[in-house]
Amino acid sequence: MNLKNLSTILEKEPRFRFKQIQDAVYKQFVDNWGDVSNLPKNLVANLKENYPLKINAEIMSDNGGNTKKAIIRLNDGEQIEAVLMRNKQGKNTACISSQAGCPIGCVFCATGQSGFKRNLQAEEIINQILLFARILKKEDAKIDRIVFMGMGEPFLNWEEAKKAIETLLDKDKFGFGSRHISISTIGVTEGIRALAKEFPQINLAVSIHSANNQKREELAGINERYNLNRIKKAIEYYLSITNRKVFFEYVMLDNFNDQGEDARELARYIQSFDKRHLIHVNLIAYNKTLAEFKASSGETQEKFKDFLEKNHISTTIRKSFGGEVVGACGQLKSF
Ligand code: SAH
Ligand code: SF4
Numbered sequence: 325m326n327l328k329n330l331s332t333i334l335e336k337e338p339r340f341r342f343k344q345i346q347d348a349v350y351k352q353f354v355d356n357w358g359d360v361s362n363l364p365k366n367l368v369a370n371l372k373e374n375y376p377l378k379i380n381a382e383i384m385s386d387n388g389g390n391t392k393k394a395i396i397r398l399n400d401g402e403q404i405e406a407v408l409m410r411n412k413q414g415k416n417t418a419c420i421s422s423q424a425g426c427p428i429g430c431v432f433c434a435t436g437q438s439g440f441k442r443n444l445q446a447e448e449i450i451n452q453i454l455l456f457a458r459i460l461k462k463e464d465a466k467i468d469r470i471v472f473m474g475m476g477e478p479f480l481n482w483e484e485a486k487k488a489i490e491t492l493l494d495k496d497k498f499g500f501g502s503r504h505i506s507i508s509t510i511g512v513t514e515g516i517r518a519l520a521k522e523f524p525q526i527n528l529a530v531s532i533h534s535a536n537n538q539k540r541e542e543l544a545g546i547n548e549r550y551n552l553n554r555i556k557k558a559i560e561y562y563l564s565i566t567n568r569k570v571f572f573e574y575v576m577l578d579n580f581n582d583q584g585e586d587a588r589e590l591a592r593y594i595q596s597f598d599k600r601h602l603i604h605v606n607l608i609a610y611n612k613t614l615a616e617f618k619a620s621s622g623e624t625q626e627k628f629k630d631f632l633e634k635n636h637i638s639t640t641i642r643k644s645f646g647g648e649v650v651g652a653c654g655q656l657k658s659f
Pocket of ligand 2: 426427428429430433434435436437474475476477510531544
């Protein structure tokens with residue numbers, strides 16, 4: 325799919341064609357130009373040849389069809405993954421990738437373990453959404469939420485991620501509401517500040533994983549640069565501008581960051597924020613990767629949560645989706 329040079333192909337066509345084509349792509353989610361009934365035959369033939377709609381993907385379905393993983397093959401042969409999850413209320417969340425691989429290399433993350441290939445172009449980010457929107461349309465359903473929680477660090481590919489977000493928000497294209505989009509970051513502070521300035525209504529999740537710099541650095545080497553103090557300053561800036569909730573993602577690793585002292589350090593960190601009531605903790609069950617970590621037991625997760633809640637910190641134990649199709653968070657990798 326490539327609408328970039330559409331103006332060239334439409335040079336000799338009446339102006340309303342552009343809108344027809346845009347609607348076909350972003351509102352009707354067609355996957356074949358031949359299905360667009362209001363276009364003249366010669367234009368359809370031209371579009372078929374020069375602007376193919378096909379997205380090369382293999383789809384795996386699991387959990388009674390409620391989780392779908394797409395492995396998308398890009399034009400240069402790289403592969404990325406995206407996951408579609410339907411919750412009990414029937415709402416569909418698309419979890420999308422911003423990079424092929426990830427340069428951060430968190431030790432517990434399958435994407436990080438597989439290395440970095442390249443940044444995605446905005447269009448490659450958008451194609452993940454188009455692919456799922458086309459599938460859902462056949463089931464008379466739609467995407468309700470979008471989370472940048474697949475492969476890659478969105479704030480290290482911000483220019484393209486931003487373009488993709490603009491397309492998602494554009495009323496003439498997808499027309500999603502900002503509040504239905506979330507960005508998850510390992511803590512790239514320039515990105516957190518940019519989000520506050522440019523898209524204050526988009527949800528922010530920060531992958532904290534430990535409130536101890538030394539431990540956090542063991543998990544994510546980038547903590548050397550974006551340490552907890554710097555992250556705090558950026559989040560306080562975000563909070564001062566948006567006055568919206570920030571989510572702290574915390575992958576629970578058995579005997580590493582799930583003990584009483586870890587909970588105390590996390591509580592102290594959160595309590596040091598002016599707007600601490602706006603911080604919500606999501607405890608995430610660790611999904612198995614090549615790393616030696618084990619998931620914390622259910623009991624440990626509950627204890628951790630209880631401790632935070634006693635300290636007035638709202639906390640959710642997040643159920644992991646998609647484990648069966650190896651499409652859960654942190655299990656996305658390029659091959
Ligand atoms: N790079 C961004 C967004 C992609 S990772 C970030 O790190 O936030 C999306 C989420 O998956 C993060 O919260 C990350 O910590 C989590 N994750 C990574 N590996 C995981 C694993 N093995 N099990 C569970 N969650 C994992
Ligand atoms: Fe990259 Fe996020 Fe995985 Fe870390 S957790 S390696 S930042 S994708």
